[in-house]
Amino acid sequence: MKDKDYLYKLRHSAEHVLHQAVKELYPSIHLAMGPATDEGFYFDFDNSPEGKEAVTITDADFKNIEKRMWNIINKNLPITRHEISAKEAHKLFADNPYKQEWIEKAEVNKEVITIYWTGEPNAQGSMVDLCAGPHVDSTGEIKAFKLLSIAGAYWHGDEKNKMLTRIYGTAFESKEDLDKYLWQLEEAKKRDHRKLGKEMQLFVFSDLVGPGLPIYTPKGALVRRLLQEHVNVLQKEIGYKEVWTPQVTKADLFKTSGHYEKYKDDMFRVVSNYTDEEYFLKPMNCPNHCVLYASQSRSYRELPLRFSDFANLYRDEKPGELLGLSRLRAFSQDDGHCFCREDQVDEEFLNVAQIVKKAIEPFNMKYWIRLSLWDSNHPEKYLGDKEIWKSAQSKLKDILDKNNIEYTAVEGEAAIYGPKLDFIAIDALGREWQISTIQLDLIMPGRFGLTYTDQEGKEKTPLMIHRAILGSPERLMGLLIEHYAGAFPLWLAPEQVRIIPISERHVEAAQNIAKSLEDIGVRFELDDKALSMQKKIRNAQQSKVNYMLILGDVEVEKGEVNVRSRDGSTQNMSISMFLDKVKNEIESKK
RNA sequence: GCCGACUUAGCUCAGUGGUAGAGCAAUGCUUUUGUAAAGCAUGGGUCGUCGGUUCAAGUCCGACAGUCGGCUCCA
Numbered sequence: 001m002k003d004k005d006y007l008y009k010l011r012h013s014a015e016h017v018l019h020q021a022v023k024e025l026y027p028s029i030h031l032a033m034g035p036a037t038d039e040g041f042y043f044d045f046d047n048s049p050e051g052k053e054a055v056t057i058t059d060a061d062f063k064n065i066e067k068r069m070w071n072i073i074n075k076n077l078p079i080t081r082h083e084i085s086a087k088e089a090h091k092l093f094a095d096n097p098y099k100q101e102w103i104e105k106a107e108v109n110k111e112v113i114t115i116y117w118t119g120e121p122n123a124q125g126s127m128v129d130l131c132a133g134p135h136v137d138s139t140g141e142i143k144a145f146k147l148l149s150i151a152g153a154y155w156h157g158d159e160k161n162k163m164l165t166r167i168y169g170t171a172f173e174s175k176e177d178l179d180k181y182l183w184q185l186e187e188a189k190k191r192d193h194r195k196l197g198k199e200m201q202l203f204v205f206s207d208l209v210g211p212g213l214p215i216y217t218p219k220g221a222l223v224r225r226l227l228q229e230h231v232n233v234l235q236k237e238i239g240y241k242e243v244w245t246p247q248v249t250k251a252d253l254f255k256t257s258g259h260y261e262k263y264k265d266d267m268f269r270v271v272s273n274y275t276d277e278e279y280f281l282k283p284m285n286c287p288n289h290c291v292l293y294a295s296q297s298r299s300y301r302e303l304p305l306r307f308s309d310f311a312n313l314y315r316d317e318k319p320g321e322l323l324g325l326s327r328l329r330a331f332s333q334d335d336g337h338c339f340c341r342e343d344q345v346d347e348e349f350l351n352v353a354q355i356v357k358k359a360i361e362p363f364n365m366k367y368w369i370r371l372s373l374w375d376s377n378h379p380e381k382y383l384g385d386k387e388i389w390k391s392a393q394s395k396l397k398d399i400l401d402k403n404n405i406e407y408t409a410v411e412g413e414a415a416i417y418g419p420k421l422d423f424i425a426i427d428a429l430g431r432e433w434q435i436s437t438i439q440l441d442l443i444m445p446g447r448f449g450l451t452y453t454d455q456e457g458k459e460k461t462p463l464m465i466h467r468a469i470l471g472s473p474e475r476l477m478g479l480l481i482e483h484y485a486g487a488f489p490l491w492l493a494p495e496q497v498r499i500i501p502i503s504e505r506h507v508e509a510a511q512n513i514a515k516s517l518e519d520i521g522v523r524f525e526l527d528d529k530a531l532s533m534q535k536k537i538r539n540a541q542q543s544k545v546n547y548m549l550i551l552g553d554v555e556v557e558k559g560e561v562n563v564r565s566r567d568g569s570t571q572n573m574s575i576s577m578f579l580d581k582v583k584n585e586i587e588s589k590k
Numbered sequence: 591g592c593c594g595a596c597u598u599a600g601c602u603c604a605g606u607g608g609u610a611g612a613g614c615a616a617u618g619c620u621u622u623u624g625u626a627a628a629g630c631a632u633g634g635g636u637c638g639u640c641g642g643u644u645c646a647a648g649u650c651c652g653a654c655a656g657u658c659g660g661c662u663c664c665a
Contacts, residue, residue, distance in 0.1 A: 042660095047593095058595070059659090151660030152593025159662045163593045166660070194658095198601085207638075207656055263665060284665055318591050319656090321663060415665065466665090503622040530622075538626040552624055564625060 006136075007173065011036035013079055013135045014069075014145045014171035016118055019043050020127040021068035022167070025061075028052045031129070032098040032155060032164050040170025044153055046098065047165045057165060062147040065167075069145070076140030077119040077126070081133055089113045089130065098155070099130050144178035145171035148185075188429055193481035194324040200486055200544065202477070202494070203325070212322040212329030214474070219494035222523075226492055227473040228310055230589075231334040234359050235469060238351040240308040240336050245288035247312060251278035256447055257287040258383060262416065268316050281314035286441075286466055289337040290448040293462075298452040303462060304340035304348055310473075311335070325478030333472050338465040339450065345463055346399050349421070349438055352467045353405065356423055356436040359469050362491070362589040363425075365483065367435075369405065370422040371396060372413030383416050383443045392440055393419045415466075417443040427483040435476065439466040487544045487566060491589045496582065497524040498540040502533045502552040509556045513549060513575060522582055537564065549578070 015034045022045060023031060034043025048054030057065075084092070086107045092115070093099035106113050116135055119126030136142070147169040155161040172178040189195075197203050202220035209215060216224055232242070248270050254260040259267075263283060270279040282288065289307045298305070312332050321327055338348050360367055373393050374382050382389065396419055400407050407421070414420060420439035424432050441464040451459045470476050480488070490496055497517060501510040507528045517524045525545075527536045533550070540548045548564040555562055561578055564570045573581075 056594085060595095149659055150594065153661045154592075157661070159592070163661075165593070168660080205657090211656070257665095259665065266663085266665085286665085315664080318663070320591065320661085327664075417665085500625090502624065505622080532621090532623055532628055534623080534625070535627055536625095541626055548625085550625065554624085562625080568625085570625065 008036045009134050009136050010142060010173065011041040011171045012131075012133070013139065014142050014169065015041035015043050016079070016116065016127070016129060016131070016135065017069050017072050017139055017142065017145075018065070018147070018167065018169060019045065019129070020072055020118055021065050022057070023127065025065060025068055026055045026057065028055060030096050030098055033102070040148070040168065042166050042168045044155070044164040044166045046162065057150065057167075059147075059150050062150075066145075066147055072118070073139045073142050075119075075125075076138050078117075078138045079135045080117050080121070081135070082115050082117065082121070083112055084115055086113055089115070092128065093130060102130055142171055143173060144175045145169060146178060146182065184429070188431075188482075191429070191482045191485045192324075193326075193478040196481050196486040197325070197478070200481075200494075202481070210329070211319055212317060212327070214325065214328065214330075220477070222494050223477050223488070223492060224473050227470065227476055228332075228334065230362075231359055231469045231473075232308070232310075234355045235308050235334070235336060238306075238355055239304070240306040240338075243289070243292060243307045243309055245282070245285055245292075245309060245311050247282060247314070248279050249282055249288065251280060253287045253291070254280060257290070257444055258417070258447055259284070259287070266316050268314050282311070283313055283315045285309045285311055285313070285333070285335045286337055286444060286464075287448075290444055290450060290464075293339050293450050294448055298339075298450075298462070300341060300452055300454045300460075303452060304338050304344050305462075306336065306338045308334070308336035325474050328472075328474060331472050331474045334469045336467050336469075338467070339445070339452075339462040340465065341452075341454075341460075342463055345395065345440070345465070346402075348465055349396070349399050349440075350403060352438050352465070352469070353421070356438075356469055360423070360425060360435070362489070363480065363483065365425045365427060367423050367425040369400075369407040370413065370424055370434075371400065371407045371409040372415075372420045372422055373409055373411050374414040374419065375412035381416070382414065384418075385442075388442050389419070392442055396421065396440065415439055415441075417441045420466075425479070427479060428485070429482070431482075433479050435468075435471040435479070437466070437468050437471070440464075441466055488546075489590060490546050490582070490585045491587075493544075493546050494523065495525055495543060495545050496522050496586075497547045497549060498536075498543075498545045499524060499526045499549045500533060500536045500540065500551065501526075501528060502550065504528075504530070506551045506553075506556055510549075510551050513551070513561065516575060516579060520579060520583060522579075522586075541566070547578075547582070 012035070015036060019031050019034060023029065028049065030046040030049045032044040032046055034041060047057060086103055089103045090100065093103065103113065114132060115128055116131045116133060117126055117128050118139060147167060149168045151166050152163045153166040155164055170181060172181065200219070201217050202223060203214040203216045205214055251260060267283050268281040270281060272279055289309065292307065293305060310332050312330060314330055317327060317329055322329065340348050374389060379386055379389065418440040420437055422434050423436035425435050426432055445461050445464045450462055452462050454460050499510045499513055501507045510526055510528065514524065514526050527540070537548060544566065546566055550562040550564055560572050560574055562570055562572050563578055
């Protein structure tokens with residue numbers, strides 16, 4: 001087993017083989033750049049260089065490109081590193097504007113310019129690229145690779161630049177490793193919440209309603225509500241009181257908060273028949289909560305003042321940014337805001353962090369904490385005074401250090417109004433999702449002129465903490481569908497139990513059991529359709545119901561039920577025993 | 591929004607210019623069943639929308655909408 005660096009080199013070399021093959025097949029294109037990544041490699045090229053006819057490459061061409069790549073690999077060409085001067089480099093890549101740009105940058109930074117030859121330098125069938133390396137020694141070391149997808153990508157990732165074509169692929173040391181990776185991709189696809197959500201009848205999208213605007217079925221609405229309640233119970237413990245705020249507000253509100261200037265184009269504008277005044281659907285709750293705070297004069301004794309709000313939010317996301325339940329135009333948050341004195345910030349942060357921990361626990365997901373700081377090279381991107389930012393950031397660090405909370409500080413991830421703590425959850429497939437966030441706001445209370453009277457009778461500006469415990473219930477539902485592959489734990493399952501009478505003469509007993517389940521609030525369905533028992537079991541299994549209660553002559557006679565779990569195991573027990581078992585399991589949220 | 595692909599029955603999909611198909615689901619009848627699919631029958635589609643080419647369009651061309659893979663963005 002070779003190390004991770006070797007795999008990286010291998011992928012980097014595979015990427016060189018890819019662009020050699022593409023250049024051989026389509027000589028008119030310009031090669032831009034391409035790195036190895038944690039998953040494989042990609043490579044960007046300009047398929048419509050100025051003055052040349054555009055070529056179209058689609059995934060249907062992958063077979064042909066892969067064939068050409070194998071050709072290059074089978075020749076086992078040596079890959080060699082050479083240092084050259086900037087002048088030589090300019091000459092060597094004279095026709096390629098993208099390479100010229102790299103060379104100029106290297107010149108400015110006084111970097112050594114290196115090139116890699118695949119094959120003997122300057123020989124027929126060889127390829128040269130401007131590249132920092134490193135690479136494996138020869139193309140023959142690439143034993144397994146596959147091209148995966150094709151997409152557009154902006155040069156330097158900037159949407160003002162030209163759109164290039166990007167080919168994604170991956171390479172491994174062996175065919176077995178590659179197959180394993182491809183299998184994992186398939187698994188992830190099977191868990192896709194858009195597919196499962198439809199199959200499990202949790203939500204639907206409609207052309208008539210619009211993109212990013214889901215309709216939740218009774219089952220989906222139930223899961224959404226259960227997640228809200230899960231959070232609500234916990235946040236009440238730390239003093240958050242639920243409020244309700246309007247979905248539409250005047251533009252003035254967002255002008256005051258500062259959102260208008262930055263997010264005007266990402267908000268839904270509402271037209272009124274009776275006034276020319278601008279209105280917007282609200283994209284966040286904080287300005288409303290500031291207004292609520294300002295509705296009375298506040299004493300230092302009242303603080304901290306904590307509001308929570310599950311209100312619907314609307315954001316006019318660009319069509320291409322929408323993604324199942326992960327990115328919506330209509331969604332909600334388990335949002336909350338705390339107005340407090342400076343000496344209360346530590347405790348408030350810690351309280352919320354505690355609740356976040358408790359809220360994530362039942363999902364069996366690991367997570368890490370990101371301290372999101374401003375971009376110290378570009379402090380002008382953020383609102384407010386530099387000194388206040390610096391002291392706020394070190395204050396957050398202090399809180400974490402003092403309480404031995406592990407975190408990773410990341411620059412440039414702060415909100416425009418202040419630094420924050422983000423909780424990044426890791427799902428069953430090892431993928432990371434930002435869910436919770438606790439943010440310190442240095443700006444908004446001042447903009448709304450919020451004050452409180454302190455002990456000496458002086459007016460002071462409170463601090464504001466924005467927080468979301470699990471983020472958005474809708475987004476979380478999508479995440480959890482994938483995390484559990486649709487098989488929800490009992491407390492979250494829309495259908496916890498299905499009762500399956502074997503034949504018609506067992507239906508009456510089934511109805512009695514149904515009544516007992518109803519009495520203790522278990523969510524069940526009774527399948528009294530005239531189908532074979534095997535078929536009913538199959539249907540229930542596919543609906544991922546947690547427990548099936550199968551009733552035949554034996555059970556009815558003994559007053560028992562046959563309990564079939566989702567994993568296929570079965571066990572006979574008395575009805576009251578089953579009720580206890582289910583009650584305990586729901587309460588423990590296991 | 592940008593680059594590319596896709597859109598046929600409730601779902602999954604076949605159909606390469608000549609009268610729209612399958613499986614599952616649904617409905618009806620028969621069967622009354624022991625741990626993942628009983629049998630037979632029936633209904634269901636202006637082939638995403640609009641326009642064009644053609645004697646003839648699900649099929650070819652264009653526009654628009656939506657979905658998917660990415661890019662950009664995410665208060």
